[in-house]
Amino acid sequence: MSAFIKSLGDLFEKGNQLNLPYYLTPYEQISEMSIWERCKLYNFTFEAGCVIVLLLLLFVFSFGKNTNVNTANKIYGYLNDYLKTEFSTVAFYRKGENTPYVEENSNTFFTSFATGRAYIESVTVRTELLAKFNPLSIFVERLLRYYFAYLFTDAAVENIEITIKPNNVPLNAPVKKLEEPLPSKYSFISAIVSKSCMNKSRVNNYYMGLTQVVESPNLPIEYIFMSESNQLNSIFKKLGSGNDLNTLLKKSSSFLNYLAFTDLPSEKPLTDTEWEKNLEPRCVISTKVTTDPKELKLITELIDFVFTIYEHLSETDMSVVLSGDISKKVKNLRTQELNKIVKTMKEVALEMAKEKKQEDMKKTNPQAEAALLAKRERRKKHRQQKGAM
Amino acid sequence: MNPAVTNIGLMLLMNQFAKRLDMENKDTIFYIRVAFVAMNLITYLVYQYTRMQIIKRNDLTTLKYKEQKSAFQSMSDPNAATDDMHITTHRDYDLGQVDTAIKGMYSSLAMMGFMHLYMGYTQPLLMQSVSPVKGAFESPAVKIHLFGKEAAGALKRPFTAPSMFGGAPKNEEVEAKKEK
Numbered sequence: 001m002s003a004f005i006k007s008l009g010d011l012f013e014k015g016n017q018l019n020l021p022y023y024l025t026p027y028e029q030i031s032e033m034s035i036w037e038r039c040k041l042y043n044f045t046f047e048a049g050c051v052i053v054l055l056l057l058l059f060v061f062s063f064g065k066n067t068n069v070n071t072a073n074k075i076y077g078y079l080n081d082y083l084k085t086e087f088s089t090v091a092f093y094r095k096g097e098n099t100p101y102v103e104e105n106s107n108t109f110f111t112s113f114a115t116g117r118a119y120i121e122s123v124t125v126r127t128e129l130l131a132k133f134n135p136l137s138i139f140v141e142r143l144l145r146y147y148f149a150y151l152f153t154d155a156a157v158e159n160i161e162i163t164i165k166p167n168n169v170p171l172n173a174p175v176k177k178l179e180e181p182l183p184s185k186y187s188f189i190s191a192i193v194s195k196s197c198m199n200k201s202r203v204n205n206y207y208m209g210l211t212q213v214v215e216s217p218n219l220p221i222e223y224i225f226m227s228e229s230n231q232l233n234s235i236f237k238k239l240g241s242g243n244d245l246n247t248l249l250k251k252s253s254s255f256l257n258y259l260a261f262t263d264l265p266s267e268k269p270l271t272d273t274e275w276e277k278n279l280e281p282r283c284v285i286s287t288k289v290t291t292d293p294k295e296l297k298l299i300t301e302l303i304d305f306v307f308t309i310y311e312h313l314s315e316t317d318m319s320v321v322l323s324g325d326i327s328k329k330v331k332n333l334r335t336q337e338l339n340k341i342v343k344t345m346k347e348v349a350l351e352m353a354k355e356k357k358q359e360d361m362k363k364t365n366p367q368a369e370a371a372l373l374a375k376r377e378r379r380k381k382h383r384q385q386k387g388a389m
Numbered sequence: 390m391n392p393a394v395t396n397i398g399l400m401l402l403m404n405q406f407a408k409r410l411d412m413e414n415k416d417t418i419f420y421i422r423v424a425f426v427a428m429n430l431i432t433y434l435v436y437q438y439t440r441m442q443i444i445k446r447n448d449l450t451t452l453k454y455k456e457q458k459s460a461f462q463s464m465s466d467p468n469a470a471t472d473d474m475h476i477t478t479h480r481d482y483d484l485g486q487v488d489t490a491i492k493g494m495y496s497s498l499a500m501m502g503f504m505h506l507y508m509g510y511t512q513p514l515l516m517q518s519v520s521p522v523k524g525a526f527e528s529p530a531v532k533i534h535l536f537g538k539e540a541a542g543a544l545k546r547p548f549t550a551p552s553m554f555g556g557a558p559k560n561e562e563v564e565a566k567k568e569k
Contacts, residue, residue, distance in 0.1 A: 147492065195449050198476045213453065213476055221449050 018043045064133030068107040072127060074291040075160065076100040076112050079125055082300040086307070087123070088116030106131065119311045121167035123303070127160050127289065158289040159257065162303060165282045166310040185318040186281035188330055190227040190235055191260030192249065198224065201257065201286075207264035210333060220246055222253040226260070228333055229326045235261075238320070239312040240305050248305065252298045257286040259302060261309075264334075272342050283310070392527045399523065403516045412511045421511055424518045425501070432494060432521040435531060440487050442534040448479040454547040482546055486530045494521060 022030075022042050030038060076091075080100050083090045091112050092099045101112040108131050115122040130138055145152055168182050189207050202208045211226040216233060219225065225233040236245055249256070265278035283306045287299060313321060322330060362369050411417050453476050477485075501517050504510045525531055529548040532538045540546060 195451065195478045196481070198451075198478075202474075202476065213451070215451050224451065 015046055018045055060135060061133040064131070064135070065107050067132050068129045069103075071129060071289065071291055072101055072103070072107075072110040075127055075289070075296065076110065076125070078293060078296040079300065080112060080114075082303070083112075083114040083123060086117055087114040087120075090114040101125075101127075106133065117307075118169065118171040119166060119314050120307060121165040123165075124163045125160065126163070127158075129158050129289065160287045160289055160299070162285040162287075162299070163282050164285070164303065164306050164310070165280065166314070168314045170314065182281050183318065184327075185313065185316070185321045187263040187279070188228060188232055188322060188326075189260070189262045189264065190232040191225070191258050191262070192219065192223050192236065193226050193258040193260070194253065194256055195222055195224060197257045198226075201226070201260075205260070205262075205266045205284075206268040207262045207266065208258075208260065210264070210337065218246075220250045220253065223249055226258075229329045231323070231326050235309070235313075235321060239309045239316065241308045241312070245305065248298065248301055252287075252295075252302065255288040255290050255295050255298075256302070257288065258284070259306070260284045260286075269341060271345055272338060275338055275341060392523075396520065396523070399519060400516060403519065404512075407512045407515050410515070418511055421515050421518070422505075425514045428518045428522050429494065429498060432525045433491070435522075435525045435535065436487050436491050436494070439528075439531050439534045440484065443480055443483045443487065443530070446480070446534065448483075450479045452477050452479055452482050452546055456547075479540075479546060483530045483534065486528070486548065490525070490528055490530075497521065 019042060025041065030041075033041070077100065080090050091114070092102060101110045103110050108129050110127040110129070112125045113122060114125075132138070166182065166186060168180075168186070189211055191201075191208060191211065193201050193208070198213065202211075208226055211228055212230065214225045214227070214230055214233065216225055218233075218237065227233050261281075261283050263279055263281040265275075265280075266284075269275040269278055285299070285302055285306065290296065290299075318327075358369070361372070410421075453474065456473055456475055497517060501514055505514050529540075529544045533540050533544055538544055543549075
């Protein structure tokens, strides 16, 4: 370390000596000089170095920012064009201009939205990109992730997440139907997950952690099913139509993370009200970030596949999707999970009440607090003695 | 024989060998440095070749196992469940094992660099010349993918660290399910 500090000191010393002739020149002599003569005498190497570093930072910043913007433009350009053929309203209208997406967090999060279609309430496309304008932070984070992976719970990878929410409203339905809540046939968890991110998906999505992992010969080798009940795995084949799902999945294996139908939240609810509030049937398609038109076309085909599932689901009887047994299983699982949350809630509330009581006692009667502690200590000793006997 | 026991034996042997060398001699130091770098290079190449083989084989068989949290993790979150269920593939599991070994190698290199270049010790450099290669060839992933051994018995995934005194291995992963 001392060698490093010494070399750093030498470097500073060299920097100071750059302008030694200038500083040694008497003040009177400098005063008589013209500006040009003074500039000639002064060594601008250090200042030039600083300017070069600043320009380099500016270049890296604008390069990183433009890279993210270009990626977003390509993705949303393609996906919005497709969504325009399906929805009446796509993207945003801001300050008198059509905006294909909204950006957040210095061009690292991009969002687009589409609504106005039979059977589908909305489609939200979210893209998360790395802060490429700050390569140093990316490098440090990667280094830390490499050595201390367990310190990071989130998946710091770029991804596209498409959320499709159904509304169970056919084209010519009365307006009243829009206000009706979704029937319980939409409330199930069933997902096709790429084997490359099975664990990550379960860690990052609360609802996936509640499912069974089942490998199936009906799926390409790169994927597995994660469903609440094994019988739910068949809904993809039963309700989906259009392109052959297996061919589509096989072609998408390089970028598709998962395709999941769920009604439970991604983050574990901490209270029962939070649980109730976040119940929302939807389909989530998660993919790696891609700008390849062929892969973007495959994403649109996957979205189309989900649309057909929701269309058929809307017209299908509840018993076809969730038969008596499956429905019971699904309800049981939800009740168990909710009970666990309520139990934890009660424990936390009890703990907080205890702490409050102790604090109140400390404030009102410090002697009683000391007596209580002594009593606890006596009990502890008594228990220890009993145990020893 | 148990790798932990052979490691101790090797250490004692190398210690005796090191005592017979003149560690003040510049030529000796040079040859020890060469041996250390060469051995680590060989180890690195072995791991990289194994990595290539794992990717080439692309074994997507599902593997489920429970992994105990490290002491540090337990300290940081004592309320969390002790065991975490991991679901992965043979390919990703093996790659993870090789990556962990490579990480260990980097840490060892940094430690040796500090001890030799800053503290001026040469003996640890000699001791650490053979261990990485030995460790690499004893690694289950290398045995399976480089020597083509069957992933059964002691080499069954999830890999378990053999007990030092020949007792039952500490089986931290309780459930392993194979499906093709």
